[in-house]
Amino acid sequence: MKVAIVIAGLIVVAFAALVAIQPSFLKPASLALVKKSDIFGFSPGMTFDETSKLVSQRHYLCRQGRSASTLECDINGAKVTVDSDETDARRPIWRVNATLSNPGPEEVAVKSISEQFNAQAIKGREGWTWIVGRAFRLSYDGLGLTLVDEAAETRLRKAEAKR
Template identity: 85%
Template sequence: MKVAIVVAGLIVVAVAALVAIQPSFLKPASLALVKKSDIFGFSPGMTFDETSKLISQRHYLCRPGPGSFTLECDINGAKVSVDSDAADARHPIWRVSATLNKPGSQEAAVQSISEQFNAQAIKGRDGWTWIVGRGFKLSYDGLALNLVDEAAEARLRKDEAKR
């Protein structure tokens, strides 16, 4: 019995030492690859029902926007616009835009966004872009963030061109 207690104590000490040296030891490997892919909880691909539930849970103040499937929300001082696909019966979100009230320095904002989304920024003519989530494109021009499902956007443009 005493031997079992000593062995159990040694195992506990070994695990504690391992966690002290390498804290990520206790994190599941699947969490290491998870990337943020939303703005204020809104993410491309969310259905109308999921969007309505999010708005209710978080008590967001939203109103219909200029388009039939556009919502405009005021969240923590940011003006957020959520565009959904009108042709699909589930009305999935394809774009989320947020105009920030006081974004601060662009360098600090880019670094913060890169850390939040666990992605590397790419500098372009019009600002910065990141590839996040399931291939969504996030862009920042110094004032506004745009999160777009590029495949859905391309399909919607193709459908508009046919009309």
């Protein structure tokens, strides 16, 4: 009996030491892979109902844009435009654009965006790009962020070309 107590004590001490050295040991593997994939809570794939609920919960000041499928919001000094698919009854978001009022130095902004979205920035001719979430493309041109579901964008462009 004494031996079992000693062994149990050693197991508890070893486990405590492991957690002290490597705290992420207790985090589920699924959480380690989670990446941010939204701008101010808006994310491609959200339905109209989910979008309306988010606007109400966070008390965002929003109005309908030029078309029925566009929502324009003023959030913390940023002009946010949310485009949804008007051909789908659920009206899922396919693009979120945020024009920042004072983004600061580009290098600092790119580093901050990379940290927030847990993704590596790729420098291009037109600015910076990240792949986030489930194959969303995030781009930054020095003034604004755009988050796009590339598959939905391609599908919508093909549908638009057919018209």
